[in-house]
Amino acid sequence: MPERPRTTPLIQVTHLQAIHLPEAGLWLDPPVAKDRAFVSHAHSDHVARNRTAICTPLTRDLMLKRGSAGRRTEFLTPNPGEVMELDGFALRLLPAGHVMGSAMLHITRLCDGAALLYTGDYKLRRGITGEAAELLPADTLVMETTFGLPRYKFPPAVEIAEAMVRFVNEALVAGGTPLLLGYSLGKAQEILGALRSLPHPVMLHPSVAEMTRLLAPHLGALPACAPFDVARAAGHAVILPPGAPQIDELRERAACRVAMVSGWGLDKAAKYRYRVDEVFPLSDHADYPELIETVERVKPRLIYTVHGFTREFASDLRRLGHDARALGQEEQLDLSL
Numbered sequence: 001m002p003e004r005p006r007t008t009p010l011i012q013v014t015h016l017q018a019i020h021l022p023e024a025g026l027w028l029d030p031p032v033a034k035d036r037a038f039v040s041h042a043h044s045d046h047v048a049r050n051r052t053a054i055c056t057p058l059t060r061d062l063m064l065k066r067g068s069a070g071r072r073t074e075f076l077t078p079n080p081g082e083v084m085e086l087d088g089f090a091l092r093l094l095p096a097g098h099v100m101g102s103a104m105l106h107i108t109r110l111c112d113g114a115a116l117l118y119t120g121d122y123k124l125r126r127g128i129t130g131e132a133a134e135l136l137p138a139d140t141l142v143m144e145t146t147f148g149l150p151r152y153k154f155p156p157a158v159e160i161a162e163a164m165v166r167f168v169n170e171a172l173v174a175g176g177t178p179l180l181l182g183y184s185l186g187k188a189q190e191i192l193g194a195l196r197s198l199p200h201p202v203m204l205h206p207s208v209a210e211m212t213r214l215l216a217p218h219l220g221a222l223p224a225c226a227p228f229d230v231a232r233a234a235g236h237a238v239i240l241p242p243g244a245p246q247i248d249e250l251r252e253r254a255a256c257r258v259a260m261v262s263g264w265g266l267d268k269a270a271k272y273r274y275r276v277d278e279v280f281p282l283s284d285h286a287d288y289p290e291l292i293e294t295v296e297r298v299k300p301r302l303i304y305t306v307h308g309f310t311r312e313f314a315s316d317l318r319r320l321g322h323d324a325r326a327l328g329q330e331e332q333l334d335l336s337l
């Protein structure tokens with residue numbers, strides 16, 4: 001992509017309830033329904049009953065399955081790499097490496113080539129399942145900074161997968177029932193992928209089973225799965241979403257060993273906060289070094305941070321010489337300057 005003169009005006013970004021690109025008439029992951037929105041992935045904090053939703057075909061399928069689209073939502077689902085023109089802008093969806101179907105949005109103003117990249121939730125390192133993220137240079141970068149503190153650096157997924165298999169085997173050998181807690185979409189399939197060589201059947205909570213059935217063509221080999229039955233769970237590895245009501249019942253019936261699977265597992269107190277026996281820091285978000293790498297590869301003139309440690313990460317970027325702001329908090333920044 002040719003470098004544009006640094007005088008090209010940037011694509012305007014505002015933040016009223018949600019991220020908005022007024023020139024393109026487009027909202028980015030609005031939590032409340034809008035006329036036209038880009039939906040980066042199907043997690044519930046990113047979907048709303050928008051009139052027109054731009055997303056990948058897989059995110060559309062997941063939204064329909066989860067009942068998170070409006071009855072009259074019209075979907076525009078460009079395929080990966082396809083360029084879609086909309087009101088003077090070229091839109092391109094790039095793989096985000098977050099959950100299955102997740103995408104970043106790269107948008108270019110056709111009259112002068114000014115470009116913006118919105119990451120949505122993403123990660124650059126490879127997970128156990130799913131595709132690798134792709135980045136493109138842009139003048140403006142709107143990036144999520146969930147783990148935007150230097151202490152967040154995740155171990156490789158293969159190491160965490162080996163530790164999970166050890167945890168499951170040790171629990172089963174001791175006559176216990178290992179419970180692995182992870183969100184139904186994304187984390188649960190990563191856990192299942194980690195257990196792919198397990199010789200015992202795995203039991204899936206119905207919400208995990210439903211998502212896994214839909215995503216199965218993209219997941220590769222999986223372990224044998226047994227139907228969910230609390231009364232017969234003993235002796236199985238069980239995957240459930242955190243907060244599933246059956247967890248307490250399972251704990252009462254069987255000698256359970258419970259593990260939470262979450263990036264927040266890097267926090268020292270996580271095991272006590274989640275009240276579990278083990279925590280595995282498997283995350284589908286970028287860690288701090290990946291956030292820095294993203295800025296280096298996209299080479300933006302202006303960076304907006306959203307989600308998590310927005311002000312801390314924007315402040316670190318400014319120390320590195322970048323123009324970076326926590327989106328929606330510019331006033332506070334002006335005051336602090």
Ligand SMILES: [Zn+2]
Pocket residue numbers: 041043098121
């Ligand atoms: Zn997400």
